[in-house]
Amino acid sequence: MPLTTPAILSALTGAYRLARFDRAGMEFFDRTPDGALNSFYAAVVVLPAYALLLAIRLWDQLGDTPILQLLTVEGIAYVVSWTAFPLALFRVATLMGKAPLYPGALTAYNWSAVIQMAIYLPTILLSVSGLLPPPVSEGLVFGVMMAMLTYQWFVLRTALSLPGLAAGALVVLDLFLSAAISDLADGML
Numbered sequence: 001m002p003l004t005t006p007a008i009l010s011a012l013t014g015a016y017r018l019a020r021f022d023r024a025g026m027e028f029f030d031r032t033p034d035g036a037l038n039s040f041y042a043a044v045v046v047l048p049a050y051a052l053l054l055a056i057r058l059w060d061q062l063g064d065t066p067i068l069q070l071l072t073v074e075g076i077a078y079v080v081s082w083t084a085f086p087l088a089l090f091r092v093a094t095l096m097g098k099a100p101l102y103p104g105a106l107t108a109y110n111w112s113a114v115i116q117m118a119i120y121l122p123t124i125l126l127s128v129s130g131l132l133p134p135p136v137s138e139g140l141v142f143g144v145m146m147a148m149l150t151y152q153w154f155v156l157r158t159a160l161s162l163p164g165l166a167a168g169a170l171v172v173l174d175l176f177l178s179a180a181i182s183d184l185a186d187g188m189l
Helices: 005-019 023-028 033-038 041-057 067-095 099-129 134-160 164-187
Strands: none
Touching: 005 023, 005 041, 005 099, 005 134, 023 099, 023 134, 033 099, 041 067, 041 099, 067 099, 067 164, 099 134, 134 164
C-alpha cells in the first residue's frame, strides 16, 4: 500500500526525534507489519543521495567499467543491503524473544536511514570539496560516522528494548553486513 505524505512526515519526525535521543520518537512510526513493509519506501527516498555517494566513491572506475555492469552490480547490492540486515534482525529478535517488537524496530531502522543520509551526504561533499584541510576533513567524516553508529545503536536499543551491549552487537552486525556487501559488489566491477 502506498504511503501518504502525512505518514512519511510522521515517520521522518519519529526518526528525527530518535536522532535527538528522544524515545518518544517511536510513537510517530506505524509499528505494524504493514508499517514495517512500507518503511522500505525509505530506500527510494535515500536512493538519489546514495547514487551520488556511489559516483563519488567509484569516480576513478567509471571510465573502466561498462555502465550496464555498474548499474546491475550496484543496483543488486543496494537491494541486498536494504534486506540483509532486516532479515538478520528478524532472526535475532526472534531468538531474543523480541519478535513482537520487530515491525516497529524495522520501521524505525529504515526511516532512520533518511536522517543519516541527510547528515552524511553533506559531510562527504564537504570532505571531497577540498575546502577543509585533509586532517580536518577526515576527522569530520569520522565524527559523523561515529554519530551515525551511535544513532543506530539508540534506535535499535529503544525499538527492541535491549540492553546497550546487545544493541551494540546489532550495530556491529549491520556494519559487517554492509561492508561485506559493498566489498563484494566492488570486487565485481
